[in-house]
Amino acid sequence: MSDDNTKAIEARTIKAEKEVKAIEEELDKLIKGDLSYVSDPQLDKLLTENEKLKHRLAILENAIKAESSQIVKREPRKRPMLITNINSIEGTLCLVDELKNIFTIAIEAAYPDLEDPPVVITLSGNNPKFGDYQCNSAMPISQLLKAKNIKTNPREVANNILNRTPPSPLVEKVEVAGAGFLNIYLNRPFAEHVLTCILKYGIKPPPVKRERIVVDFSSPNIAKEMHVGHLRSTIIGESICRLLEFLNHDVLRINHLGDWGTQFGMLIAHLQDQFPDYKTESPPISDLQAFYKESKKRFDEDEEFKKKAYSCVVELQSGNPDFIAAWKLICEVSRKEFQKVYDRLNIRIIDRGESFYQSRMVTIVKELKEKGLLEEDEGRFIMWGSEERTGIPLTIVKSDGGYTYDTSDMATIKQRVQEEKGQRFIYVTDVGQYNHFATIDACARRAGILTGDLKVEHVGFGVVLGEDKKKFKTRSGDTIKLIDLMDEGLKRSLDKLVEKGRDKVLTPEELRKAQEAVAYGCIKYADLSHNRINDYIFSFDKMLDDKGNTAVYLLYALTRIQSIARTAQVSTEQLIQEVEKSGIKLTHEAEWKLGKVLLRFPEVILKVSNDLFLHSLCEYLYEISSTFTEFYDKCYCVEKDKSGNIVKIFYERLMLCEVTARVMTKCFDILGIQTVSKM
Template identity: 50%
Template sequence: MAIHKILKDKGVADAPKAPRDVSARIVECIPKNKVLLKTEIAGPGFINIFLDPAFIAESFAKILKNGPQPPASQPQEVVVDFSSPNIAKEMHVGHLRSTIIGESICRVLEFCGHRVHRINHVGDWGTQFGMLINHLRTAYPNFHEQPPNISDLTTFYKEAKKRFDEDAEFKEASRTSVVTLQAGDPYSLQCWKALCDVSRIQFQMVYDRLECAGLVEQGESFYNSRIPDVVKELTAKGMVEESDGAKIIQCGKQFPLMAVKSDGGYGYDSTDLTAVKYRLQEMKADRVIYVTDAGQSEHFEMIFHAAKRAGWCEGGARLDHVPFGLVLGDDKKKFKTRSGEVTKLVDLLDEAVTRSLTHLRERMNTEGSTTQMAEGDLEEASRRIGYGCVKYADLRQHRISDYQFSYDKMLDLKGNTAVYLMYSYARITSIKARAGVKLQDLANVLPSVQHPKEYQLVLHILKFPEVVERVADTLLPHLICEFLYDTAEKFNDFYRDCHVIGDPLQSQRLVICEVVAAVMKKGMSLLGITPLEKI
């Protein structure tokens, strides 16, 4: 109908007189092919297209042979900046979201054939280190001979902050310690290194649980020596202005970027400007992605504006900010412990495993339950389910949305949860096992697509590359979650209405089971979830 209006408005000679006539012309121009079974013109000019079942079956069978395939794309160098905890502080739920979302994005981009650099922009420099180093020096004077146990970073940081807030002499000495550190004083650097090393151990405990590997640390200190040259370059390009003793860059917002503070020091703005230049020009990134909370959206908008104005994005390099919302507790406020403390991520993740183990034991002890496992298998299953549930509960939300953290909801067997997906996947593998048919015996078998439930499921699975392509572009992992949940729902509908084992169509339907399982496994792996073959 829109095409008819355009032709009419332009006065095209010999234009079809009605929308249905336009549709008829279009249908006439479609060449004979193996994709379409038929076309129909409906209503005022809609064209209904019917795919050929043979084409659908052949396309589906290719997945059995080649495995789930990514969409076609031109390989790129991609930098993903995510997680980014602060040295000498516990990782909190904001870091959990950044780590889970960032890792999933990396996996999707790698699946698409891109070379991905996982960068951990840790907060390892700045004024707070003067406070921490001064506390370490004064509270533990024998630091060299008897290094203190500072594994409890939260307590150590609180002790230093209390002294900083209450003791004017300590505060002034802490400011001096910052200057000493930045000047390269060996003792100060030793203290700084000790704090960084302890923090890395704490961070790695979280990363191991989340199966997040390959993060390369390039913290604030990494860029510190490069900042002066970047400020000089931006000044030479006429982007830097003087303002009350500071050097600023206007980006069309209420507040400017601070290139150099009034005291001559550098802050987050100058560090992030230097980081984006380094990633674009020295790492040769075609795309740079930042995964942080939504509160930093304007900051990165300004950083990107300045980078483009400086000419660092020449060649079409793409800069993306991936903002996300808050994690809320039962009271719908920022997630904390009952005492009001920020929850340690290791404790939060381990609690999910403990609860998962309890659920599995209860299920095993239920009369008529098919869940039977050895103790070692039970513990491994509880880890996969527990960690998987935390990841999926986060990723299934549109990342901009705040979400309410609830162990009960994420471990629910019903609804859009990781448990439901994992049980659905295990159900498929059990069907395959009971059939006793080897994969090579199905190599030349096409799936049956005659039953409506078969057709719907097969057609849905063929959309997987399209979903992956959308996620790679929009950086919205919840689209994979939606696809997987729909897959599980459609498979369960199929299995209810289409008998598999012992049916004349057993082989054709086992092909469907094999491919659905393979696609579900790949989809879950893109979310950082490892499914169980048996539950």
Template identity: 45%
Template structure:
């Protein structure tokens, strides 16, 4: 709807030449009632405030009349009606314009997504998921993985070059503990055969000994030193331990349909000393009790080298941000972690800025709250442990299957039920997370996320399946709907059709907002508004008549809606279901 925005902007500039154009940004929102118009231009009160500050009194009616007068003079062919209403101006668009815009946006082909608004070609790095080796992925990894994937998908849709970085915790003290523990157990040769459950159990035992046994603690530190110095035995064990975890991570990523490029902490090892040396040359490093720190005059400093000469997570993150900004030449670097890590990354960003490493790059923290149970407390198992992500996924499959069997068991084969259950289960987990504002905690409930009522994945999947069934019912090839000649004589006859078009055409606004704030719930809310607008349209505007004939305009509107949902499914990582 950029054309409408530009017409409104020019009208405001013409009406109030005494006000700087930068202050006359059109404030357009959907009209509260489509009977009065499609959009409301809400600039009257802001303009009155600007004029008053300049010493000029002007009534609401005077401002409104000026705006309406200039809009009318524009004689824009896409505007059917302009009407003042209290403190805003109602704008009604022509049916022809609404249809033309929707056809251009959504009706390219059934295989492609809606046409994206041109976006600058950028290189973007998204750091997300990032589980720790030797630990099972848990519900705490879920939000970073899902939100990060959606951010990547959004920029891939906009044809950016996206680096999907999995900054796995594959280096550090935990490997010294594990290696020392496996040596005590005489299990070094069998390390690559360990199931992830054993590896996690061994890690827990090793951590207890590390905290309580001074001799074991010293040996663990010695193993870390050997590992860092490149000892063949320790490096071999480290690689085998990483591979055990990697297989487990990949199994979960495959179930969630998540693609990642593993660039773990160990990748930056050759860069750590160079990073410290460069920061030292820049005069940013100082000694503090034998350690090398960067004091940014904040609550706590960054430590780039410990008293024993070892490097830290701070060193790794400084090396990583430099590599991403200067070697990968990223225009934007996005870190998707819990909000608890925000202070740390603010220090990293500040230090990188001071070093001059990110002058041509935007860096930001895409933070999120924690997953809580229905009692409002952190989601835990009955024994008080963190819920494993694999257990959560399997439970979603199970509950989705039980729900489908209750209503559809006689309609589908066992294989179809299993396939639909996996699609519904995974989509439900993702959507429940993404439709919640990421900066807040969200309550996890299988019952709510698998419900067919309200803003849930099940409701969205059902809407998609219902629209998909139209082509089967009328017996045409879906490609026929995209025939441009058949779109020449479309006719809008009902308010529900107009409302559906207006809602669909908000897509560009939603994408623009999400690019700016990285808030997936905005896209979820738009998808829900599309689904509810379509439900209202479908219930009141017959697509297929009782005699089997059909209304071609409404078939096209249904396909536009299907394309809108398909776009949302792609960006949010949901599974399409043709039958449900």
């Protein structure tokens, strides 16, 4: 705020204080005056005036508070730092952020009295005559000015902004168009420099403030096989972790395993009956799912076994070493089965079961009781997310004194805030758990665990459907196991590769790598390319289609791009040498169009890191591939004669091919999809 503005606010404040004082004196006269001889009409009039004066007094007092807070709290706006020299750029630059900086300066210079004016930067669309980006701030600013009784129109506002737009090496020109749009045309030398930097230094992440982020995903239950229901959480969670790690965040990948509870009583009891020497000899429990079903059947049908199971739970929770050993054995067998899935899908995750939080649950219950946040309800203790008691409360202690998932989740968030020092907490589960995590957030905030900007972020997803649009299951109605699903993917991907004759041109090792890349890539991409909130239909036929926005098409596209320089017998080292000589040049319109798409990589990454909708990254990957095809159709990279001999190599275009391949490879890496050089 300028000194003149500050003085004006101070003057208005002094004036308001004088008016308040005068009104107080008038009110005092009315209140202290002898009203016994005043007629009813006069009294009504005086009382009405009294109410009006009170109302005016309140308005002025609020005005003083507002103006005073502005004097004390409003700080001068920090002028954004602009890039003034192209050569200062060596890493990845987010174009939208830099354009926002440019137009923030322009708008604040044009309208200094507007507080936090909107700075709206968007892509212009496919028509180059509208520029590459647009600043669409003129219309909302015009509305703000009209609210202040300042006559204007969006086009006049746009011209005022244009006249104060600082020069930038990123921008060739800015033009006012239509009702008040500011069309922004990018500077080609800037784009050429950034793409050349990618060749020289690799793809660097856009700079962000580093955070400690906890991502809770996958989370199967011990003694139960992973099924298709765990597929989405595992795939989405892995990709979110990769994205945040690329941005240099400190990411803690947590597998919140269901490894505690009454079901372990029946499992331990069954283990003791079936394998009495389990303490000295490791029992051959290869099919843990069958073992679980057997114990559950006995639990449901045999009263004596049920009593034994309950006694085993008591022994386990009291820390009996023999029962702890049995529990650990069952957990270890289960974890090994989970790891087979994680290894095949290339998932990295840290197991941390509910058992980890047992002592912490005791502590959180005690703390919540001491703070008076729990109330008794038919023998149980519940906690509301707000004092108004709206929504559904958490059940912190059951009527039998036991704990629940709610207790575990409250202990978990406390541990992640206070011990892990997390700053962002992401939970990847189905959309049905949205209300649960909203309540966890509210209760943790009410308990003082979550403060300020700390919050629980629920990344919800829909269910996987079969081609009949019902829940994806086997013909017998059983849930499909993930291992079986992946085996089927491997079989079908090999069939697809053989159908295309790839087994004739690839070595056995290359064929195996291609088979795995296609099988697991198509499963992941089919999931990630859909808006995660929606249900999606699982169809191997659609996944393995080599046309359209599929993993198969995009993986083929990438290998074709990588093969262009190989066909021309140009090594990466030779390309780097050529880069040092001339750098990338975007002279043809198809080159320029592709270059601009590649420049958008940082803004796409930052968008996805905020909203965690990974289908945006998939759409961008498909856009790169489509734009590259257009470029390749119009621009020779290698010119050959009729005999197939190389006549001329266009090194600058080969450089553009290499940058395209690098950006696509990085996108695939973030999505958790393995790429291959030959397919």
